Amino acid sequence: MNPVLPLLFVILSCMGCGESSGTDNPATDSKGEQPYESYFENDGYLKPNSRGLIIRNVQFFGEDEAGTIEGFDLDNRVSLDDDEISCGHADSVDSSGNQGIDNQLSAVWNNLIGPLVGEATHALIKGAINEGRLLLGIELTGVDDPLNDDDIGLMLFKGIADPDVGTFGLLSPNQTYYVDTAEPKSVIENIEIKDGFVEAGPVEFDIPIDILNEYFIVTVANGQIRFQMNEDGSAEGFIGGVLDVGAVLEEGYETNASAEFHLVTPLFYANTDMWPNADGECRGMSVAIRFEATPGFIVHYPQAEVVPDEG
Numbered sequence: 001m002n003p004v005l006p007l008l009f010v011i012l013s014c015m016g017c018g019e020s021s022g023t024d025n026p027a028t029d030s031k032g033e034q035p036y037e038s039y040f041e042n043d044g045y046l047k048p049n050s051r052g053l054i055i056r057n058v059q060f061f062g063e064d065e066a067g068t069i070e071g072f073d074l075d076n077r078v079s080l081d082d083d084e085i086s087c088g089h090a091d092s093v094d095s096s097g098n099q100g101i102d103n104q105l106s107a108v109w110n111n112l113i114g115p116l117v118g119e120a121t122h123a124l125i126k127g128a129i130n131e132g133r134l135l136l137g138i139e140l141t142g143v144d145d146p147l148n149d150d151d152i153g154l155m156l157f158k159g160i161a162d163p164d165v166g167t168f169g170l171l172s173p174n175q176t177y178y179v180d181t182a183e184p185k186s187v188i189e190n191i192e193i194k195d196g197f198v199e200a201g202p203v204e205f206d207i208p209i210d211i212l213n214e215y216f217i218v219t220v221a222n223g224q225i226r227f228q229m230n231e232d233g234s235a236e237g238f239i240g241g242v243l244d245v246g247a248v249l250e251e252g253y254e255t256n257a258s259a260e261f262h263l264v265t266p267l268f269y270a271n272t273d274m275w276p277n278a279d280g281e282c283r284g285m286s287v288a289i290r291f292e293a294t295p296g297f298i299v300h301y302p303q304a305e306v307v308p309d310e311g
Contacts, residue, residue, distance in 0.1 A: 071103030240288030
């Protein structure tokens with residue numbers, strides 16, 4: 001096994017979202033409106049004035065030709081390369097000229113990670129999405145105007161479906177997806193759509209890691225999401241947050257890939273830029289991912305324990 005293959009942890013198979021920041025009340029949406037009349041099995045229903053999206057393609061990326069990197073200012077700070085808070089890693093500038101961009105994974109992608117595992121990573125993610133194993137959904141609720149609305153809700157969740165794939169090898173639009181109530185989700189209220197643009201946080205999402213038949217989950221925390229809605233109901237944007245490098249490595253040490261995880265430990269810690277401890281050592285790495293999402297219908301159930309039978 002190539003010793004750098006554990007870097008495949010960056011395959012963000014977001015099988016669920018992080019701890020909920022709100023409660024999904026099936027009786028009303030974020031503006032107190034009643035749901036549509038149930039017409040799915042087991043009283044499943046669609047929320048009124050809602051817009052559903054399912055992420056169908058993701059991409060990790062590095063610095064572009066202009067020297068900019070997309071991402072988020074996760075710590076509300078513009079760090080230089082001598083900043084102890086970021087463990088000596090300077091923040092980047094994005095294509096819009098915004099400073100303080102935290103995306104350390106992207107900073108090392110072009111020269112290290114991408115050439116080694118980039119193509120395989122993207123292929124594995126695409127396969128997981130198309131097989132229905134990696135369905136990360138976004139639901140906007142209380143949407144009176146899909147272009148401009150100053151009070152909507154956003155839910156980031158794991159979806160359940162046996163999806164159809166189109167001729168271009170991507171999920172077909174306007175399919176039906178169910179909310180996996182067995183997995184955590186992030187719910188954010190009182191955000192806005194401005195000219196079709198949405199930005200929200202904090203969100204959390206989980207990363208299942210599958211190496212040498214060993215499986216475990218780590219969480220990306222302190223996350224942000226932003227995207228632009230298109231006229232056809234699709235969207236494209238970015239999602240990111242902070243990966244707890246120590247948690248990933250500790251889990252890895254207990255697997256059949258222990259030797260490989262020990263080998264790349266110095267590389268991981270050399271690129272941490274978040275969550276410094278009392279000794280000035282950072283234990284988190286900032287990450288951001290580009291995504292494309294297709295419209296879908298998001299089905300809810302009155303009782304959280306009701307899960308649709310996909311078999």
